[in-house]
Amino acid sequence: MITERDLIEAREAFRLLRERIAGVIVGQEEAVEIALWALLARGHVLLEGVPGLGKTLLVRALARALGLSFSRIQFTPDLMPADILGTNVFSGDGFRFLPGPVFAHVVLADEVNRATPKTQSALLEAMQEGQATIGTETHPLPNPFTVLATQNPIEMEGTYPLPEAQVDRFLFKAEVGFPNEGELVEIVRRNTEGAGIRLPEPVLSADAVRRAQAVVAEYPVPRPLLEYAAALVLATHPESPTAPEAVRRYVQYGASPRGSLALILGAKGRAFLAGQHHVGVEDIQAALRPALVHRIIPNFRADADGVAAGQLVDEAARAVRRP
C-alpha cells in the first residue's frame, strides 16, 4: 500500500539523485532524465551517440547513486549468450548456476550492435521477461532491473544492427549529443584536475526505487490523454487517415502499440520528476520523441531525402489535435 508519505519521500530522493548525477555528468540532462523515466517505468533505454560522450560514465554514476548493483557488458562479435546470462558449472556436489553479468539491477550493454543476433536475442529476451533460462532452470532477474544499451551510429562496419522487433523492446531511446563548449571545458577540468571524477554516493536503495516505481504507477491519466497517446501513435502509420503527408510519404512502418505504453509511462515519469501529482498533455508531448523515434521505420525515400525519424514524429504530433 503506497501512502502519501512514500510519495513525498520518493520525490525527495529522486530530486537528490538528480543533483548528485549532475555533479558528475556534465550536460546530458535529457539522457539522464530519460534513463530515470525508464527506471521508474521498469523499462530499458537505448542510448545512441558517438564514442566518448560519457554514456558509460552516465550509467555508472546512475547505478552508483541509486545504490543498485551494476554490471557492464562490452558487446563484441564473439560474445556468447552464456557470457551474458551465466552458465551451469560442475562442482563437487553437482551442477551449480553461475549467474552472468545480466544479473544486476543496472546493466550497461555497451555497443550492443556489435554482438551477434544470437547474443543480442539472449539479452533482449531477458529484458523482456525479467528472467533468464539456462538449461531447464529459470532464474529471475533482480528487481529493479534496467538495461541501458549503447550503440554507435557510425562505424557500422562489422556490426549487427538491432532488428526492429528488438529495438521495440527498449522503452525509450535517448540520443546523446555532443557537449557544447562550456560543457566541454567543464568535462576537461573535472577529468584533469585532482583525482579525476568521483562517482556519487548512493542516495537510494533497491527498496526505495521499487516504492518510487509503485508511486509512479499510481499516477492518474485521464481517458482523453490516453486517447491522445493512441492518436499520436496512429498518426505515425502511413495508412492511417490521421497521418500527415510527411508520414505517408516517408514512413514504411509506424510505431507499435508499445509506443503508446511508452508515451504514457514516460509522461508519468516526467510528471513525477517534475513534482506534479497528475499527468498533463505537456508530459506526453515531452515523451513523444524518446518513446516513438526508434519505433518508426522510415522508407528509402526518407533516407534519400535526408528525413530523420525524429522529424516524422514531430510531423505526426502536429497532425493530432490536443485534447
Place this chain on the structure above:
Amino acid sequence: MDERAILRRVRRWARARNGLRAGLAAVALVLGATLIGRLLGRSLPPAVWFAVPALAVVGWGWPLSWDRLLLRAGRKLGVGERLAALDVVIARGASPLMGPLCAEIVAARPRGWRLLVGPVECGASALVVALAVAAGFASPLSSSGSPPQAAAPAAEVVGTAPPPDEAADEAAPLAMESPGTYPAQAEIPEYSPYQDLLASILGLADALTGGLSGDEVAARLAQEEGLLRQLAERIAAAAPGGLSPSERSELAPPARQVARPDLRERLIELLDQEGEAPAREAEEAVAAVLSAADRARADGEHEPTGALGGAPVAGAGSGTTAEGSAEGEGTVEGPLAPRDAELDGSDPFAGGEEGADFPGTVGGGPVESGPTGDWTPTPGEEEPNVVVGGEGEMRAYIVPGIPGEPSPSAGGAPTTLAPQEVEVVLRTRGIPPELRSLVRRYFELIGGNP
C-alpha cells in the same frame, strides 16, 4: 474541501454553461426568425419565446462528456488536468495522490463562473445582440408586408366605419410616418393613383395602408361604391315627396355604414328630418361623392399605373375633371362643402369660410386678421418656423403642413403627409396637373424637408 464536492461544483457550473449556451442559441433562433418574419412582413406568435427557457432546460440536462469536460474545465479554471486526474483517482479509490491533488485545486481558487465565459458564449452573445439590433431595424421587403400597426384600420374599414374622432386618430400616425421624404420610386411597387384617389373620395384611404392586397382593396372600394349607389337610388326614388318614417328607418342602417365620416354624419342628420328638402340634400350629398368617384376613375383610366412621381398627367384629363365637377354637380352645402368646393376647381388658397373648416390649412382665415390673428401657441408648444420669402413674413397664413391636415392651432404638431396622401390631396383639391409638382415641392420646403 471534499474531493467529490469539487467535482460536483464543476458539474453544476458545466450544466449551467450548457443551459446558457442552449438558451443563447434559442434566443438567436427566435431573433433570426423574427428578423426573417419582419422582412417578409409577418410576425411571430409570442409563444415562440417559450422556446428559450425550454431549450435552456434541455441544455442544462444534456448528458455531459465528463472526461473531456473536466479536462477543458480544469484548463479554464487554471488547474490544468488536475480535475480530470482527481476524477480518475476518485474512481480508483484510495490513492496517495488524492490529498495533494485536492490541495492544489483548492489553492488555485477556481472560480466556477469562468466556465460561463468563453469564445462560444461571447460569440453567441454577440450574435444575439446583432440579431436583436437587426430585427429592431428591419423593415418589410415589399409593400404587401406592412407593419402590424397599419393592419388594424383595414379591418375596421371592412366592417362598420369607425367614429370620426377615432378615424382621425388612426390617420394621424400615418401622416407622421414619412417625414417629408419621398421614398425612392422603386420602393413603391404597383402604385395606383386611381385607387388612392378613389379610396380617398370614398373615405377608405386607410384601406390602402392596411396590409390588404390590390384585389382586396379593389373589392372594398367596389363594395363601398355599391353601398353609396344603392343609397342614392333609394333616396332618389323617394325624394320627390320626401322620405316616409319607415323609409328613413330603413335607410338609417346603410347610412351608418358609409365609410366617409362627413358624408355619414350628414346622411344620419338628414335622415332624421322629415320633408323633401332633407331628402334632396341627402341625395345630392351622395351624388357628389359618386360623381367625384366617377371622375377619379376616369382620370385613372387615362393615366398609366406607375410609381409615385411619374410623368405628369395629361392636362386635358385633369382639367376636364375640375370643370365637370363645377358644371354637372354643383355645390353641396354643409360639411361636404369645402372638399367639394375644391373638387369643383375653386382655389383653396383663396380663403373664406370654406377654408376655415380645415383648421391650419392654407387660407385658414381672412387676410385681414393679421399675421398673428387666429393662431396663438399654447404653453410648451413650439411656434412654427417663420417663412420669409418674396412675399414677406407669412407665418399667419402658411404653416408647415398640407391643407386638410392637423395644424399647431388644432393641437397637433406641424405635420407632413405620406407621399401617397400628398398625391391624393393634390388631386382631390383639383390642382391643375401642370402645377402639382410645383405645389408638392412648395409644401416640401415649408415642411422643412428641402
